Every structure is written in C-alpha cells, then in structure tokens.
Amino acid sequence: MSHSAALGQDGFQPMFTDAELSGWVRTNTPEETWRFDDGVLYCTGKPIGEIRTAKMYQNFVMELEWRHLVPRGNAGVFVWADDITARGVPFHRGIEVQVLENAYGNTRSHTTHGDIFPIHGATMTPINGRGGSRAFPTENLSKPSPQWNHYRIECRDGEISLAVNGTVVTRGKDCVPRKGYICLESEGGVVEYRNVRIKGLPGGDVPADQIAIADRGYHSLYTGLNLNGWEADDASRWNVKDWVLAFDATQGATGRLTTTGSFDHASFVVDVRLKEADSNVVIQAGEDVQIDLSDPAYAKHLEIPGRWNRIEVVAKDGKRIVNLNGQPVVSVTAADGASGKLVLSPTGPVDFANLYAAE
Numbered sequence: 001m002s003h004s005a006a007l008g009q010d011g012f013q014p015m016f017t018d019a020e021l022s023g024w025v026r027t028n029t030p031e032e033t034w035r036f037d038d039g040v041l042y043c044t045g046k047p048i049g050e051i052r053t054a055k056m057y058q059n060f061v062m063e064l065e066w067r068h069l070v071p072r073g074n075a076g077v078f079v080w081a082d083d084i085t086a087r088g089v090p091f092h093r094g095i096e097v098q099v100l101e102n103a104y105g106n107t108r109s110h111t112t113h114g115d116i117f118p119i120h121g122a123t124m125t126p127i128n129g130r131g132g133s134r135a136f137p138t139e140n141l142s143k144p145s146p147q148w149n150h151y152r153i154e155c156r157d158g159e160i161s162l163a164v165n166g167t168v169v170t171r172g173k174d175c176v177p178r179k180g181y182i183c184l185e186s187e188g189g190v191v192e193y194r195n196v197r198i199k200g201l202p203g204g205d206v207p208a209d210q211i212a213i214a215d216r217g218y219h220s221l222y223t224g225l226n227l228n229g230w231e232a233d234d235a236s237r238w239n240v241k242d243w244v245l246a247f248d249a250t251q252g253a254t255g256r257l258t259t260t261g262s263f264d265h266a267s268f269v270v271d272v273r274l275k276e277a278d279s280n281v282v283i284q285a286g287e288d289v290q291i292d293l294s295d296p297a298y299a300k301h302l303e304i305p306g307r308w309n310r311i312e313v314v315a316k317d318g319k320r321i322v323n324l325n326g327q328p329v330v331s332v333t334a335a336d337g338a339s340g341k342l343v344l345s346p347t348g349p350v351d352f353a354n355l356y357a358a359e
Contacts, residue, residue, distance in 0.1 A: 012197040014042050026052050030223040033186050041193040043186050047242045048090045049184045051209025058179040059201035062153045065194050068145040071103035073189025080180035082213040085354050086120035088271050088308025090243035093120040102144035114164045116172050126172040139168035167318045180212025217358035244353050247346040257344045263338040267338040268313040269356040274305045279348035284296045286340035289320050301327045
C-alpha cells in the first residue's frame with residue numbers, strides 16, 4: 001500500500017486496520033474485551049477500562065461512527081490522556097467526549113448528545129457550561145440504539161469541538177493536558193465503532209506541564225475478568241469485581257496473591273483501598289522491596305480508610321524508589337540480577353486496582 005493510499009486523499013488515516021489492534025495498547029482491558037472484524041470494532045463493555053493509541057497526539061481531527069447495541073449503554077472517547085489509568089479509577093486523566101445511549105436520559109448534570117468534560121485531574125473551560133467544568137451540547141442530535149452516530153472531534157491548541165451527525169454542538173477550551181493519547185472506553189455497554197480515522201494537524205511546542213504522562217512501558221497484570229496470571233493461597237476469598245480485585249475477608253484474616261510470572265528490575269503500580277481502620281497490606285515487589293503499609297514511614301502518607309492509595313515502585317538508575325500517593329518514601333539499591341514476583345498480602349478487607357508492571 002502506498003503512503004498516499006494509506007493516508008487517503010483527504011489526509012485521514014484509519015485507526016484500526018487489523019485484528020491485532022496494531023497501533024493501540026490494551027491499557028487495562030484484556031483481549032476478550034475488544035474485537036476488530038470486517039471493519040467494525042466491537043466492545044463487550046467488560047471489564048470497565050480502556051484501550052489507547054500507542055502514539056501521542058496534539059492537534060488533530062478524529063472521525064468515527066458508533067452505536068450502542070443495548071439501551072442506556074455508556075462509553076466514551078478520551079483525548080490528551082496519560083499512559084495509564086488514574087489512581088483508584090479505571091479511566092485515564094484526560095478530556096472525555098461522552099458516548100451515551102439516548103435511553104440513559106438527560107438531566108441537569110448530563111446529556112446523551114455529546115457532553116465533553118475533563119476527568120481525574122485534567123482541566124477544561126467549557127463553552128456552554130452549567131457552572132461546572134462540563135460542556136453541554138447546544139442541540140440534541142444523537143440517535144438511539146441501534147442506529148449509528150457520527151462524531152467529528154477536532155482538537156487544536158487546547159481547544160476541542162464535537163460535531164454530532166454533521167453539526168458542531170459541544171466545545172471547550174483551555175484544556176490541560178493538550179497533548180497525549182487517545183482512548184476508547186469500555187464502560188459496561190456493548191458498543192461498536194467503525195470508520196475510525198484521524199488526521200494530524202500542525203502544532204507548535206507545548207509546555208511540559210501541559211503534556212500527558214508519556215508511555216512508561218506499563219502493562220496490566222489483572223484482566224478484570226478472572227485471576228489469570230495470579231496464584232492465590234485461598235481463591236475463595238478473592239473476588240473479581242470488574243476493575244476492582246477485592247480481598248473479601250473478615251477482620252484480621254490474611255491472604256496472599258502472587259503473580260505467576262517473575263520480573264527483572266521492574267517498576268510496579270498498585271492501587272490499594274483499605275476498607276477498615278485495621279486493614280493492612282504488605283507488598284513484596286521482587287526480592288529487594290517490601291512495603292508494609294502499617295509501617296509509620298508509609299502510614300503517614302495513607303488516605304483514610306475507604307479511599308484509594310497509589311503505590312509506585314520506580315526502577316531508575318540502579319535504584320528502586322517507592323512512592324506512596326506521590327510522596328517518595330524509600331529508595332533501595334537494586335540487587336544485581338534481582339528478579340522476583342509481585343506478592344500482595346492483605347489483612348482484613350482490602351480492594352486492589354490498577355495493577356501494572358514495566359520491565
């Protein structure tokens with residue numbers, strides 16, 4: 001295929017071309033969630049999560065057609081997103097363009113006709129807002145399931161606009177980030193996409209603090225569907241609750257969950273929600289890092305029970321640094337040839353999410 005043919009005469013490139021979803025990363029959804037066949041991308045909606053582009057985009061026009069196959073279906077397109085999901089949620093920081101089926105209904109707080117809003121730390125000034133950060137469409141043009149809808153999303157210098165079925169209805173400005181990945185969201189609804197294509201537009205330099213977090217090589221360790229990739233001491237206590245992996249235990253009961261694979265000098269992300277005041281977790285990240293959240297060095301950085309915490313073990317320059325909720329706590333020198341498994345040892349009821357590794 002010649003370059004000009006691949007691009008198309010109008011400068012657009014198809015974003016899906018094969019069953020392997022080349023050019024995309026399954027951030028926190030397994031292979032079963034997405035299927036591309038005969039020009040149509042099919043999403044089961046389970047688990048809740050994302051796929052994202054392998055490359056970042058700054059200024060672009062993206063066109064796609066979508067339809068929900070079940071009434072009240074929910075999905076979305078994210079732009080200018082980080083490489084992995086934000087703390088304690090199955091979604092990226094970014095700007096979301098809502099893909100919501102009409103039967104979901106319209107309220108003061110949302111519509112089914114193409115709302116745009118920043119989520120999980122992104123910011124945007126809405127045009128046609130209602131006092132918050134969400135931009136609302138000026139017309140109601142989306143069609144109900146199982147009809148197809150056409151979206152044209154234009155992103156330029158931190159401004160975003162959405163045309164629904166041929167008419168621009170929703171706009172926002174002052175977006176941060178304004179350079180990042182594009183994501184498609186799995187959010188419970190069975191949804192199909194077709195004719196997904198993109199055209200890059202020229203753009204100048206973007207300040208570093210307005211660029212999303214670039215790819216750190218993380219891949220998900222948890223499918224959201226089952227315990228594949230893990231060994232449990234007592235699987236009956238571990239409950240796969242979609243994007244949340246729950247250790248459902250009585251007070252004081254302990255468990256152990258170990259990756260089946262080992263990792264060399266790896267970085268890890270683990271989100272933890274302690275359900276009760278005396279819940280605790282010990283995490284063994286390879287041979288050289290043990291994290292006990294009851295240790296005062298960690299405990300002082302913890303959120304109150306019921307809120308999510310993010311633990312990051314970052315391998316860098318021969319060291320492994322442990323951050324808790326963005327605060328560096330411990331730095332150890334990585335042992336030569338150090339490799340090992342990720343082991344989660346909760347006490348009492350604890351939820352886990354966003355389990356990632358990068359080697």
